[in-house]
Amino acid sequence: xxxxxxxxxxxxxxxxxxxxxxxxxxxxxxxxxxxxxxxxxxxxxxxxxxxxxxxxxxxxxxxxxxxxxxxxxxxxxxxxxxxxxxxxxxxxxxxxxxxxxxxxxxxxxxxxxxxxxxxxxxxxxxxxxxxxxxxxxxxxxxxxxxxxxxxxxxxxxxxxxxxxxxxxxxxxxxxxxxxxxxxxxxxxxxxxxxxxxxxxxxxxxxxxxxxxxxxxxxxxxxxxxxxxxxxxxxxxxxxxxxxxxxxxxxxxxxxxxxxxxxxxxxxxxxxxxxxxxxxxxxxxxxxxxxxxxxxxxxxxxxxxxxxxxxxxxxxxxxxxxxxxxxxxxxxxxxxxxxxxxxxxxxxxxxxxxxxxxxxxxxxxxxxxxxxxxxxxxxxxxxxxxxxxxxxxxxxxxxxxxxxxxxxxxxxxxxxxxxxxxxxxxxxxxxxxxxxxxxxxxxxxxxxxxxxxxxxxxxxxxxxxxxxxxxxxx
Numbered sequence: 192x193x194x195x196x197x198x199x200x201x202x203x204x205x206x207x208x209x210x211x212x213x214x215x216x217x218x219x220x221x222x223x224x225x226x227x228x229x230x231x232x233x234x235x236x237x238x239x240x241x242x243x244x245x246x247x248x249x250x251x252x253x254x255x256x257x258x259x260x261x262x263x264x265x266x267x268x269x270x271x272x273x274x275x276x277x278x279x280x281x282x283x284x285x286x287x288x289x290x291x292x293x294x295x296x297x298x299x300x301x302x303x304x305x306x307x308x309x310x311x312x313x314x315x316x317x318x319x320x321x322x323x324x325x326x327x328x329x330x331x332x333x334x335x336x337x338x339x340x341x342x343x344x345x346x347x348x349x350x351x352x353x354x355x356x357x358x359x360x361x362x363x364x365x366x367x368x369x370x371x372x373x374x375x376x377x378x379x380x381x382x383x384x385x386x387x388x389x390x391x392x393x394x395x396x397x398x399x400x401x402x403x404x405x406x407x408x409x410x411x412x413x414x415x416x417x418x419x420x421x422x423x424x425x426x427x428x429x430x431x432x433x434x435x436x437x438x439x440x441x442x443x444x445x446x447x448x449x450x451x452x453x454x455x456x457x458x459x460x461x462x463x464x465x466x467x468x469x470x471x472x473x474x475x476x477x478x479x480x481x482x483x484x485x486x487x488x489x490x491x492x493x494x495x496x497x498x499x500x501x502x503x504x505x506x507x508x509x510x511x512x513x514x515x516x517x518x519x520x521x522x523x524x525x526x527x528x529x530x531x532x533x534x535x536x537x538x539x540x541x542x543x544x545x546x547x548x549x550x551x552x553x554x555x556x557x558x559x560x561x562x563x564x565x566x567x568x569x570x571x572x573x574x575x576x577x578x579x580x581x582x583x584x585x586x587x588x589x590x591x592x593x594x595x596x597x598x599x600x601x602x603x604x605x606x607x608x609x610x611x612x613x614x615x616x617x618x619x620x621x622x623x624x625x626x627x628x629x630x631x632x633x634x635x636x637x638x639x640x641x642x643x644x645x646x647x648x649x650x651x652x653x654x655x656x657x658x659x660x661x662x663x664x
Contacts, residue, residue: 216341218348218503221496223483227572228579230479232586251369254656257465259457260376263449267372270450274368277361284350284357291350294343297335302518303328305526326526327536331518334542340510345503352497356490363486363660370657372448374650376458377465379441381646384461385639386434392635393427399631400424403624416624423628462645482578485660491574495567498560505560508553509546516540581658588651596648599641606630606637 252261268274306325315321338344400420407417446453459465482488519537523529546553613630616622 216345216503217506218345218500221499226575233583262457264369264372267449272450277364281357281361284354288350288354291347297332301330326529327522329518329520333516334514337513340507342504342507345500348500349497352493356493359486359490370653373653375445377649380459380462380465382437382441384642386438388638389430389434393431396424396427485578488574491571495571498564498567502560505557511543511545514542585655585658592648595644599644603637603641606634610634
């Protein structure tokens, strides 16, 4: 009994010493690499969100204001299959971290056994065949490693940072999904506007064709004029059919992103039906340091920290590894007396393993860990640079999109005025139908161009929200 108590005290002292020593590792001190991008953007854009908060601090419900678009985004966040895969990846990484964390503490096992053995007469000490039995019950730990040099702690840190990286990957997927749904919703609105424009143009040209045919029958117009207008009508019909297909494909793309049926009431009738759907402005003087908060950049940094921790595990592999196996219980040759006084048993088996010669395998493992860390640094730098370029591109578009919109509106106004004048001159016989057709084509092209520019302006704001990693708390 005294021996067993002394054993438990010594084991407790060893356990305490191991836990204290496990507070340090051999991993290099982590320092975040300096951002390999300028501290300011190539373009500076004035403006804040309507609520006065920077877009990088806004939840997406305050960025995308149209209640219909919000409903579509919420349905996508609940049903998108890629997002489900990302969530399952997070749960898997979390479970792996729990596995590594469990290695720091001893695993306690209970064991019960019964052994029966028969010795033949020529092997028995009595000269007669004999059957011996032995019963035992014990509880203890098996091959628990004392983490004196932080090997297990480094592996635990690596698993933890991998888990964090997977969480950031999920956040990145959510931000990307919100932006993709908004883009698809706006594309549907633009294509519906183009479809309505094509249908109006077809109706107008069919009316012009009917008038021209009547004029031809009266001998006022030529057959050439009729043929030219018929060509224009056929082109307009083709545009209507093409835009009808584009609207259907937009619906299919949006349904795939959402992963569920979409109520028609949640969809826009056209770009004119999306006023106030977006609210994305960059605050003046925003530093490029904000890029370190992008989910994909944070994912790259967690992967870098994990690679740094792996170096600690590779270094610790060069040093002695001490493991403990201990058990206490009872043993008896009779099951009836197994738990009687005096049947106690115990065992204590410490082991130490010191690598001496491994043909350079451990050194190669350390080289691999350091090279993986260097690769992770390069990946982190690349993530920062890609993020900087995406924001800079979005700012470049935003800096000129207002000018493009003004020019498009002026072009449309001029084309409308030209069409009205040409129509009046043609009606009064001053110009031929060729002039009217040319004015119609110019007006049609100006309207298409303005719709495309308005879509580009809205999509640019979505791209900026995504590039800043904003719209998500």
